[in-house]
Amino acid sequence: MGVQLAAERASLAEIGDVNFSDLELAYHVKDALRSVSLGDRDSYDQLVGFLFEDGERLGSDEVALLVTNLNALSGAVSDIDFVHHGSLLDCIFNMSLWKHGPDVMDALLELIIALAASSGKYVDSCLDMLVRNFMPPGYFLTDAKQRTLARKKGQVLDRVHSALKDIAELVPLAPLRLEQIIKDRVPIFNKEPLIVTYVENMLTLESGAMRELVGNSMLVEVVNTLIDLDVEIGWDDILLDDSSKGIFEMELDDEEGSADDDETDNFELPRGFSSQKMLRGNVVAEKLDSLMVLMFEHLQDCYDSGRLVQVFETLLQSFQSTVLTAYKSKFAQFVMFYACSLDPENCGVTFANRLADIFESPVYAQEWRMSAVAYLASYLSRAKFLSASYIVNILESLADWCSSYCKIQCGEINPKAHRVFYAGCQAIMYVLCFRMRSILGVPRLKSQLFLMPIAGILTHPLNPLKVCLPSIVEEFLLQAKVARLFSCSETDFNGLLESELSRAFGGLERLDMFFPFDPYLLKKSDRFIRPNFVYWSMVRTTCDDDDDDDDEGSIDEDIAQDRVGGNGMNITENGTAMSFDEDYLDGFGNSMMQMSITPKNYKFGSALHGGMQMPSRIRPSTSPESL
Amino acid sequence: MEGLKVSDAKMVVYLHPSKARNASLAIFRELSSLLFKFNETFDGVVLAYEVNILSNLAKILPTIHPYFGVRLKAKLLLFNPKPDMLLEGKVVKLGQQSIHIIFLGFSSATIILEDMREEFRYRVKHGKEVYVTASHKRHIIEVGTIIRFVVKSFEEEVLHISGSLLPAHTGNARWLDKNVQESQADSTKKRKESDRSQILDLKKEMVKVETYALKTNNRSKKSKRRRTNDS
Numbered sequence: 001m002g003v004q005l006a007a008e009r010a011s012l013a014e015i016g017d018v019n020f021s022d023l024e025l026a027y028h029v030k031d032a033l034r035s036v037s038l039g040d041r042d043s044y045d046q047l048v049g050f051l052f053e054d055g056e057r058l059g060s061d062e063v064a065l066l067v068t069n070l071n072a073l074s075g076a077v078s079d080i081d082f083v084h085h086g087s088l089l090d091c092i093f094n095m096s097l098w099k100h101g102p103d104v105m106d107a108l109l110e111l112i113i114a115l116a117a118s119s120g121k122y123v124d125s126c127l128d129m130l131v132r133n134f135m136p137p138g139y140f141l142t143d144a145k146q147r148t149l150a151r152k153k154g155q156v157l158d159r160v161h162s163a164l165k166d167i168a169e170l171v172p173l174a175p176l177r178l179e180q181i182i183k184d185r186v187p188i189f190n191k192e193p194l195i196v197t198y199v200e201n202m203l204t205l206e207s208g209a210m211r212e213l214v215g216n217s218m219l220v221e222v223v224n225t226l227i228d229l230d231v232e233i234g235w236d237d238i239l240l241d242d243s244s245k246g247i248f249e250m251e252l253d254d255e256e257g258s259a260d261d262d263e264t265d266n267f268e269l270p271r272g273f274s275s276q277k278m279l280r281g282n283v284v285a286e287k288l289d290s291l292m293v294l295m296f297e298h299l300q301d302c303y304d305s306g307r308l309v310q311v312f313e314t315l316l317q318s319f320q321s322t323v324l325t326a327y328k329s330k331f332a333q334f335v336m337f338y339a340c341s342l343d344p345e346n347c348g349v350t351f352a353n354r355l356a357d358i359f360e361s362p363v364y365a366q367e368w369r370m371s372a373v374a375y376l377a378s379y380l381s382r383a384k385f386l387s388a389s390y391i392v393n394i395l396e397s398l399a400d401w402c403s404s405y406c407k408i409q410c411g412e413i414n415p416k417a418h419r420v421f422y423a424g425c426q427a428i429m430y431v432l433c434f435r436m437r438s439i440l441g442v443p444r445l446k447s448q449l450f451l452m453p454i455a456g457i458l459t460h461p462l463n464p465l466k467v468c469l470p471s472i473v474e475e476f477l478l479q480a481k482v483a484r485l486f487s488c489s490e491t492d493f494n495g496l497l498e499s500e501l502s503r504a505f506g507g508l509e510r511l512d513m514f515f516p517f518d519p520y521l522l523k524k525s526d527r528f529i530r531p532n533f534v535y536w537s538m539v540r541t542t543c544d545d546d547d548d549d550d551d552e553g554s555i556d557e558d559i560a561q562d563r564v565g566g567n568g569m570n571i572t573e574n575g576t577a578m579s580f581d582e583d584y585l586d587g588f589g590n591s592m593m594q595m596s597i598t599p600k601n602y603k604f605g606s607a608l609h610g611g612m613q614m615p616s617r618i619r620p621s622t623s624p625e626s627l
Numbered sequence: 628m629e630g631l632k633v634s635d636a637k638m639v640v641y642l643h644p645s646k647a648r649n650a651s652l653a654i655f656r657e658l659s660s661l662l663f664k665f666n667e668t669f670d671g672v673v674l675a676y677e678v679n680i681l682s683n684l685a686k687i688l689p690t691i692h693p694y695f696g697v698r699l700k701a702k703l704l705l706f707n708p709k710p711d712m713l714l715e716g717k718v719v720k721l722g723q724q725s726i727h728i729i730f731l732g733f734s735s736a737t738i739i740l741e742d743m744r745e746e747f748r749y750r751v752k753h754g755k756e757v758y759v760t761a762s763h764k765r766h767i768i769e770v771g772t773i774i775r776f777v778v779k780s781f782e783e784e785v786l787h788i789s790g791s792l793l794p795a796h797t798g799n800a801r802w803l804d805k806n807v808q809e810s811q812a813d814s815t816k817k818r819k820e821s822d823r824s825q826i827l828d829l830k831k832e833m834v835k836v837e838t839y840a841l842k843t844n845n846r847s848k849k850s851k852r853r854r855t856n857d858s
Contacts, residue, residue, distance in 0.1 A: 023723055075724050078739040117720065117727050118737055120785025170720055170727050171735045173663065173786060363648050 025068065026075025033079040033088075044088070047073075051091040063104060070107035077111070077118040089122075093129045097156045098136045105155065109163045117170040126167065127178050130160050131185050134201040135194045157201065165209045175213040182218070186225050192287045199225065199291050203298045207305075219311065220318040222295060226332040227322050229288040233330065285522060288331060292525035296338050303342040312339050312347045316354060324358070324371055333375065333516050334529055337383065341532035344385040352376060352386070352394055359424065360401050370423040371514065373398070377427035378517035381434035384532045388438050391431065392445045396452055398428050403453040406460040413463050425457060425464035426512065429476035436479045437540045455486050469512055479541050628715045628730075630708035630778075634669060639696040641688065647695065650685070654678065654697060663733055665783035671705030672786060674731070706731065708778045708788060715800055718772045721756045723749050728774060728790065736788035738776060743792040766802045775800045 032043035050069060058066065073080075073092075080088065092115070097105045116126035133156060140149045167174050182202060187195050199222055205211070206218040302308045319336050323329050340348035358364050358372035376398075380391050402424045415422060432439075439445045458465055465473050465488060480486040520529045646653035661673040678701045685695040708714060716730030726743075728736040746760040747768070758768040768774055776790035776797050792798060 026724065075722075078725060078737075078741075117735065118725070118739075119789070120735075120782040120787030123785055123787075170729075171785075171787070172729055172733045173735075176663075 022071060022075060025072035029069070029072040029076040030079045033076060033081070033085060036084045037081070044085070048088050048091055051088070051095070063101060066100075067103050067107045070104070070111050074107070074111045074114045077114045080115070080118075082121055089125070093125050095129075096137055097133045097159065098140065098152055102155055105159050109159055113163055113166050113170070116167045116174065120171075123167070123171055123174055124177055124181070127164070127174060127181050128185075130164055130167075131178070131181050133160050134198050135187065135190075136197065138191075138194075141191065141193055153197075157204070161201075161204060161208055161210075164205075168210060168213060175210060179214050179217045179221075182214075183221050183224075186221070186228075188225060188228055192283070192290055195225075195287055196290050196294065199294055203294060206311075207298070207301065216314045219314050220322075222291075223315065223318045223332060223335060224322055226288065226291060226295070226335065227326050227329060229284055229291065230329050230332045231326065232284040233282060233288070289522040289524045292331065292334065292522055293528070295335055296525060296528040299335070299339050299342060308339065308343050309346050312343070312350065315339055316351065320354070320358070324368060324375065328510075328514055329516065331520070331522060334520055334525075337379070337517060337532075338528050340379075340383060341385050341529075344383075348383065348386060349390065352379060352390070355379070356394055356397055359398070359420075366420050369420050373420075373423045373427045374514040375516050377430045378515045380431045382517040382534050384534050388435065388442060388445055391435055392439055392448050395428055395431060396448065398424055399452040399454055399457065402428070402457045406457055406462065409460075409462060412461055413467060415467050418462055421462060422464055422467045423512070426468040426472060428454065428457075429468060430472050430515075432485075433472060433475045433479060433541070434534060434536075434539050436483055436485070440483055450485065458486060458488070475541075629712040630706055630714060631674075632671070632705050632707070634671075634703045634705055636669065636699075636701045636703050638699050638701060639686075640699055641694045641696045642685075644693050644695065650697060651680065654680065654699065658701065663786070665786065669703060669705055671707035672734075672783075673703050674706050674733075675704040677702040706734075708781050710778050710780065712778045713775060713796070714778060714788070714790070715773055715775050718768060718770050718774055721758065721768070721770055723756075726758070726768065726774070726792075728776070730788075734786045734788065736776070736790045738790040738792055742779060742790065744795075744797075747792065747798075760798075763802070763806070766799055766806075768799055773800045774798060775803055 029047070032047055035041075036044045047069060050066065082089070092108075092111065095108055097108065100108065112126045112129060115122045136149055136152065136156075139145065140152070164178065168178075182205075185198075187198055190198075202218045202222055206215045206222075299308065299311070302311045315336060319333070323332050323336070326332070336351055340351050355372045355376040359369050359376060361369070364372070376394070380386060380394060402421060405418075405421045405424075409418065409421070436449075439449050465477075477486070477488055519535060520526050520533070640654050640657050642650060642653045642657070655678070658676050658678060661669075661676070663672060663674070665672050678699055681698045681700055685697045688694045688696065714730055714736070716728035716736055718726055719729050720727040724740050726738045728738070730736060743758070744760075746762055747758045748761065750757055750759050752759075755769060760766040774792070774797070776792055777794050779789040779791045781788050796803065
């Protein structure tokens with residue numbers, strides 16, 4: 001007799017020994033509901049009033065009554081009418097599970113499931129109510145409430161996901177609607193803990209019982225959220241460097257800062273740049289950072305459970321449709337990088353192949369193809385987990401494409417008309433700047449590289465050497481000359497980072513200056529990327545050969561010193577840089593000072609070109625039209 | 628099961644110019660967007676389609692985005708349940724107040740207590756919730772049972788049906804089928820028995836007739852004898 005009991009709470013003790021069956025209670029509530037249409041609202045209003053009370057202030061008797069009323073309502077859902085019982089429905093859908101104990105939670109969720117299954121009208125509202133309960137109320141975020149929050153989180157979220165599963169079993173099309181509701185409710189502008197909890201729930205759906213139904217769309221939506229936050233971080237938030245400096249030099253400059261900082265700041269610094277370069281204090285960047293950590297952990301779980309390849313296929317599609325087409329995405333693409341690093345043989349290879357396919361396929365728009373080859377170049381240069389032989393194969397494919405393009409084209413330099421070609425050439429040169437030394441270390445790969453039609457491409461009348469970024473061209477020429485791969489003495493850029501021609505082929509999007517996998521700038525999630533990342537400082541170029549004899553000994557000494565100091569890198573026989581265990585990497589700072597990988601004050605090309613500077617780190621375009 | 632029909636549709640699908648390189652894929656995408664949604668034009672929910680592209684030529688709409696129209700002929704499997712149609716579905720949940728059903732794998736239906744025949748009684752047997760009937764012990768509805776029910780109303784937007792178990796020909800589908808066979812078998816048995824009795828009756832009649840005929844024959848013989856005797 002739910003309604004009457006609600007009305008006569010004071011006399012509860014007197015009627016405590018009266019037993020009502022669930023069915024009887026349901027019939028009483030039904031009467032209350034039906035009487036509304038006849039004009040009698042008393043019982044109904046009492047019922048609504050009781051549901052309206054704040055869950056946290058209820059005593060045990062009141063909690064028992066609330067549970068009774070909710071159970072009775074579950075039995076009477078067929079009598080709830082959208083028109084007559086609007087206030088009751090509002091009350092139910094606005095109840096927060098976080099404010100109640102387990103008994104009320106269970107009763108409320110039973111009612112929600114019954115409502116969702118009773119009539120198609122309430123499915124959306126029920127799902128919406130559950131999705132809103134993905135996040136705790138704002139006041140739970142205070143420090144005083146942290147312990148309660150941790151306790152409640154498990155209780156609430158387990159039940160919410162279980163309820164979603166039950167509704168999906170009763171209403172087969174509910175997951176379709178759930179996807180849309182979740183997409184619409186992403187709290188992108190809310191506080192960091194809220195959006196983190198929300199995304200946690202999305203990833204729980206991806207890995208939980210509803211994986212088959214909504215898993216893919218949840219993954220895509222998480223990536224979309226990352227992109228949304230990514231584009232919120234303006235280029236202004238990333239420190240602007242002197243535009244006269246080469247791209248590679250900027251990265252080295254950051255390292256200098258890193259070494260200086262170490263004396264005063266022992267915080268785990270990412271290898272390769274200073275703490276000043278991290279996006280500290282940027283609210284959006286911090287949100288994105290936390291979400292990246294969640295995503296990386298989720299990918300690790302997927303790998304552990306053996307379903308990374310399946311998940312990666314979805315990620316790849318999502319990457320192709322959103323990340324690749326987003327204007328100079330800065331961080332979201334590292335999801336792909338991390339997934340590839342977990343399974344280089346499958347994911348790592350699939351990713352590079354797909355990018356190469358997009359670049360070579362005329363089906364796609366030119367901007368996409370250029371973007372794809374920029375991703376490919378950056379990926380091949382920065383991924384430590386890729387083998388040199390695989391990189392050579394991809395380079396060969398790119399070189400073949402460029403060579404075929406040269407054969408069917410005639411005429412002179414035209415940055416706009418042949419922008420895809422120039423992007424391809426720049427990609428080949430960029431990758432070789434990073435990898436030439438390691439490729440030359442293996443005779444088979446060396447002969448493969450020398451058989452590539454690189455000279456033919458670079459000396460073609462389209463003249464990519466004049467159009468591509470001068471800083472990359474000069475570093476490439478420098479290394480190529482030393483390696484006797486290719487030499488050209490005509491170019492002289494006077495250390496320019498970019499030129500009119502490079503700007504012209506890059507277009508408004510400045511795809512000439514797009515290096516998507518440049519050093520990662522987010523603090524918390526950096527630990528996932530760092531062990532598999534090749535920083536420019538770790539690269540041994542062909543120009544370092546002169547120092548080899550001296551270095552042989554010093555490297556060993558350096559390593560020994562580094563081990564004592566807890567930091568360091570190892571250099572393999574073929575010249576690729578390998579990191580030590582993470583223990584050694586943590587706190588990396590002054591290894592740059594001690595090691596002779598790349599001299600700290602070394603200016604690329606300085607030996608031959610006198611003060612020439614060179615490329616590599618993400619940076620905004622300096623041309624006003626691109627902003 | 629009622630409510631399903633196949634329709635032949637002639638249609639024109641307008642595609643964005645960016646889809647021109649792979650129009651067939653774009654057509655499939657466009658048609659797939661119709662699936663599992665109620666469509667007033669087709670008067671039903673599209674469950675499946677088989678498409679035949681009539682021509683490689685397309686009509687270009689002269690607008691800022693020159694969409695192009697491809698003419699198609701498609702066979703559409705449609706579902707449009709009307710009131711009083713008989714549907715079959717699987718019980719997924721059962722309670723004191725309602726039975727929840729899924730049919731065709733995508734749509735849900737609910738039958739509330741008021742829409743069930745009075746003979747259905749809710750019971751908990753061995754921890755399982757079931758509906759039983761007093762008159763037929765084997766007529767049971769439980770989770771997993773395929774039941775036959777009548778459509779009361781259909782929410783087109785969410786593809787939800789309110790069903791009813793009031794008519795006599797609704798309930799556990801297997802039981803109903805078996806029961807119908809039995810009742811048919813019963814009726815043929817009865818018919819045979821009645822035929823046999825009719826034959827017996829006929830035979831009796833015939834016997835009566837024969838005896839009557841014999842009697843009359845005897846009488847006539849007697850009369851002849853009488854007549855001869857008299858003569």
